[in-house]
Amino acid sequence: MGKKAALHNLGCKVNAYELEAMQQLLEKNGYEIVPFEPGADLYLINTCTVTNIADRKSRQMLHRAKKMNPHAVVAAVGCYAQARGKELEKDEAIDLVIGNNRKKDLIMILKEYEAGLGKHLHRAEIGKASEYEELEIDRTEEHTRAFIKVQDGCNQFCTYCIIPYTRGRVRSRKIKDVCEEVRRLAAAGCREVVLSGIHLSSYGVDLDQGENLLSLIRAVHDTEGISRVRLGSLEPGIITEEFVRELACLPKVCPHFHLSLQSGSNRTLKRMNRRYTKEEYLEKCRILRKQYENPALTTDIIVGFPGETAEDFEESKAFVEEVSFFETHVFPYSRREGTKAAEYPEQLTEAVKKARSREMLALDERKRQEYLQSFLGKETEILIEEKLLLGEKYYWTGHTREYQRAAFLSEQNLENTLIHAVAVGIAHGDVLICEETVL
Template sequence: MTFEKLERIFMKTVAFHTLGCKVNTYETEAMQQLMEAAGYKCVDFGEKADVYIINTCSVTNIADRKSRQMLHRARKMNEDAIVVAAGCYVESAKEKIDEDLSIDIIVGNNNKNEIVNIINEYLQDKNENRFIIDINKNTECEEFNISKINDHTRAFIKVQDGCNQFCSYCIIPFTRGRVRSRKMENIIEEVKKLASSGYKEVVLTGIHLSSYGVDFLDESYNKRMELLTQTEESDEEFVTKNELLNLIENIAKVDGIERIRIGSLEPRIIKEGFIKSLSEINKFCPHFHLSLQSGCDKTLKSMNRKYTASEFYEGVELIRKYFDSPAITTDIIVGFPGESERDFEESKAFVEKVKFYETHIFPYSVREGTKAAHMPQVDGNEKAKRANILNEINLANQREFRSQRITKVDEVLCEETFTLDGKEYYTGYTKEYVKIAVLKDGLNTNDIIKGKIARFLTDDILLMEKEQNNV
């Protein structure tokens, strides 16, 4: 073994960089804790390190490019470092990865929990540097178990992986595989550890969160779900047995956890029984992110979304029936292939009708390997124009929703300090995820404070006057 290899065996520093979604963020946190437990010291990504681990994203062609850029940046920061490419870009660009000389090790999805063993094997002079399983045939959910979240007050918890939906614009089912859910007992154990570490709020996240537990159900149900992914039919019995609700109810029983927040939901999960049950869980945060993507039925069908705009609206009305002023947020794609001016106007009118608290607007971006990449494309300038129109509606809706909070008694989880005009505040979020500031006097990070919303402090932050018994 060369001196260089011997020297590498004793290396101690590792740097991480995460691209993409909250699931990737969770997985990076978990890998970092595994590396720290193995004796590595974590340093900032901009520093010189012995190992660089880039948790990549591949949701768009732009995400692919950013992933490559970060891998190449890591190599430039230390020519002698081990550079690890992990995640979705690895799954979608296997040939390009093999040819990229800046990468030493490639780790696919569902192998990240083996990161320490993978690096050790590479260091032991083995030729193997490729650790990818066939993600589309894997049926087990990768298990992590974290006890802390770096630099965050709320704890994100990955509860499932994979997606069976096959929307025409999306590469994710090919990079993350089919739906795989974590066992409930493992999730609850993780929540208990986080609660004992002082976390009061947990956020459940996954690639397709609404599908949590469908892989636990009987074989006939799974066959029906598999068939539905290959058609454009709507499943009237999408929620025959709601394992996600069962999970939330069990997390609510964990001492120390005071808030439960959920990530993006499939609109079809919004049924009366589900929403009514959620409304009875006092720890549940009424912030519903429902990915609409378009308010035009023609576009929804072209996207292979398995609902109509009217069905989506029925779900919104159900949520507002059982919750007082819930926050309903969404994603919208503008300029989807074949979207005419009339289609866009229909989508715009629907957004105005729903009055979302917040709308995340994305001009359609071509993703090679998807059906939509081969459909007639909309001009880039037209996409930008449509995005600007929806953004104006979004800004008005945000201010209106925040204005409605003024004079109400609410609570905020203190997270970060903030100084304005010489005064120090804590900022944090209500259960509806409205950003609030409260004077710092006598408060600490992770306190939950109750008080009256007084006014706007800035354009996007409301000021709370805390109650005297909070002091």
């Protein structure tokens, strides 16, 4: 009888992709994947360390796993394991510690452990890693949409961020390998791919000339069977007139752009080492809106950065208002040991951070509703994913090209199809209710 493995993911879409790849490695080697409940022989937690909360959740899940089965193997994998490996090695609840760039060796590491070679810390010297870690998937649990990791590492060293220390320098996946995976996923029924990475805008800086993000997007766009190409988080610097003009010539590329901002205050941006001003950022948004009609622009904002004054915060809020994002992901600043900002004076209190988060989130909700309202009465394309009960009726639900949730009434089975419909209302706060197009 094969062994049972339970898996749990914390953190970003790159982490989620890597967990799917590890799951498929386990399945190919005879493991049965079971829910994260008592009864598994292996509990694998893909950890995150981007904030203090992520650290705490990672520790909680690891200890919860050991309580569910004290005789099971508990494996801490990923960024928290990379950053805090020596501490985790001493934790009696954890049997294996596997850092980044060693996930591909999961099966070998498990076999070594089962052979009685003892508890070991499996971490690469991530700062010296120069080769992309080959992990891949043949299918995705979402069926219609697949997140594909194309790049790892970051060279930016923003003063608040621990990720360059846990993921290492930029390493890119070769275009031919990405396209082979996309072809397999398309053959399995996937209609949309999301190109993801730790610092996607740096894709190709370590590859041969001609292999850059734009050439990758073109190659994926031209892969048979794929209807949509969506991009993960981008840095403002990559948005130029030429880059966006080329993107706009690729009809499968979705008009949905996540441009990382972090602050709307130039003083704070400089102290964050973000390498652009708010004026330059605003110009990038104008370039996108020049080439695309009503694109979805989303972003990240950190509130309560060390030394952020009330005036800085108001400036940041006013800038978010001016840009008018569809969605703003708001994060209270989290002090990360080993980063430059952790040593900055004028660390703000948690109360101040929470108050500023509430204000920014209220602004986000208002802007989100304004953007949704802009779709009413207009035709939109929906990639149908599943049937869900909304209120008293079952709707076919999915996402538009701008990544708005949308719902459509039909007696037909529309799963994994593209439909065109007119948005006629908004339900449950953020779902576009659509009706059949009348020609």
